Amino acid sequence: MRLKDLPLRVTALTSAVLLVVPATLVLLVPRRLASGLDRLMPDAALLQSFAARPAQPAPALWQQRLGPELAQRYWRAQRRLWWQFWGPHGDAGAYLVFSASSTEPLPTDGLRVDDLIVVAPSPLARQLLQEQLKLRRRPPRGLDLRCSQALLQEEAVHWNPAALAQMLGPLAPLAMTLQQGCLSLRSERSSLLWQGEAEASPDAHGAAPNRLSVPALPLNPSTAQPLELRGQRLDLLLRGLLSTALLRTALAERYGLGAEQLRQLQSAPFSLRLQAQPKGAYRAGLQLVVRLPGDRKLWERWLLDLSTALEQQGLTRLQPQPALSLWNREDGAVVGGWRWLAPDQLLLFLGPNPVQAPTLQAPAEGDWQLAVQPAELEALQLLPPGLPLVVKRAAQLVLLGRGSGSTALAGRLELR
Structure with missing residues (x-):
């Protein structure tokens, strides 16, 4: 090869690379099938x-x-x-x-x-x-981009705050950490399984959280409650409840739960349970166990303030005991109360005094776990009306979450 031909050959090789490589990538990497x-x-x-x-x-x-x-x-x-x-x-x-x-x-x-x-x-x-x-x-980014890719490759679902409000109705504020999200779906015999992510703000565009594993087995129906939520931080519930100034004011003025108590409660582990009541004035009782941080005397003072507030609302304390307070209406029906389970664990309940209290047990994986028996709650008329029919008729639903601003999700829906 003559030396003077070398520049020509290099130029030809470079041109070939510039033409062939993009063409090869187009053939190897399929284009998005639905850019719209x-x-x-x-x-x-x-x-x-x-x-x-x-x-x-x-x-x-x-x-x-x-x-x-x-x-x-x-x-x-x-x-x-x-x-x-x-x-x-x-x-x-x-x-x-x-x-x-x-x-x-x-x-x-x-x-x-x-x-x-x-x-x-x-x-x-x-x-x-x-x-x-x-x-x-503007082009999608963050969660929107990842969800768009999932929707083009597999069975998936994407939602925003409007859909969440329509499905959950008055319960939507309790799901403030799940305002916008995306789940990949798959079926396994009589189960619908999912993995994905959610964000507290539709404007967030963070990196994808590490995935959670789908729960391997459903809960035992004979021992499960209609609804049970366990978490490492009570902030999971407080964030939505305290999103309105009206509610914050009511908690402070009517129940003595001020900013300092709420700040400490945000990091408290908790277990929330709904228990069906076959008899009495209520269809279900609500029970919340919290591991209270800090000095117990702070919370005992708050319970004294709470007692005064309840008396001013016309309720009467029934059989006062050092570790138990029950409150009833004028007709004698017990409407709720509280009792100490341990020096740092307080059970608060609405409805009858529960025979067996929820236990503070950490989720198997993640920061929180929600277990629901939708068909039973629907029979009690306690499910939001906007939920899909397939959810209302399901025997069990288990949902795991990890994170707050950007939340990894995994779950299982057991169909009947």
Whole structure:
């Protein structure tokens, strides 16, 4: 090879590398199959992906939005995933989303979003979505980006604060650490399993937390309570309850629970339990055990202030004892009370005095564990009305969490 030909050969080799490497990467790394999903996520209170099974009949939502014939035509062409989502106003109904060729005609109330067809539940819903899509949005990042990738690769669900409020209703403030999140879903015999993450703020864009393991076994139904929540920090509940100034003022003025006591309680381990009551004035009793930090005399003084406040509200103390206080109404029904279980453990309860108190047992993994028997709570009419039907009918639900600002989640739903 002549020396004068060397620059030409180097240039040719460089050009080949610049052309071949990107082309090879395009072939090896598949493109995202539904880029329009990123544009839909900001307008979706709840967005869920499903595996396409074209050998089976078209799902009910497809037939409702497209009609039997058109639904079956599009359904047979699906190969991987399809989606549904609800907008900020969930009562408008679900939007149907699926991949389709650009040559396919749009169905009634449908619009094309990049490589997706979106079918709205009504002409008005279609118009509202079309106007929202005209707004310029920044690309997804943090949890949004990770969730978008999950929704394009597997069965998953994404929610924001609007969906959480619709599902939990008045209980939504108790889930302040789970305002926005994403879960990957899979089934295992009669169980629905999930892993994912949630954030306390929709504006947070932190790194993904380390994953939690899915609970291996459900709780024993014969010994489980309708609801039991155990955690390392009472802040899990206090954060939502204290998010409004009105409630903070009521706790301080009516029950003597001031800022200093609340600050100390935030780091207290706790166990909260709901227990069904077959007899009496209440359908269920609520029991909270807390390991109180600091000097016990501080909490005894608070209990004295609490006793005074309850007397001013017309309640009467029943059989005062050093370690037990029971309070009843004018008709004699016991409405609640407290008792010391140990020098640093206090049981507070609403309803009858529990025969057996919850135990302060740390979760097997993570910072907190919620165990629920949804079907039993539904029978007691104690579940929020906005929860999905599959949850209301489930025998058991177990949810683990780790972290506060960015929370790792894992869980299991045992179907009947």
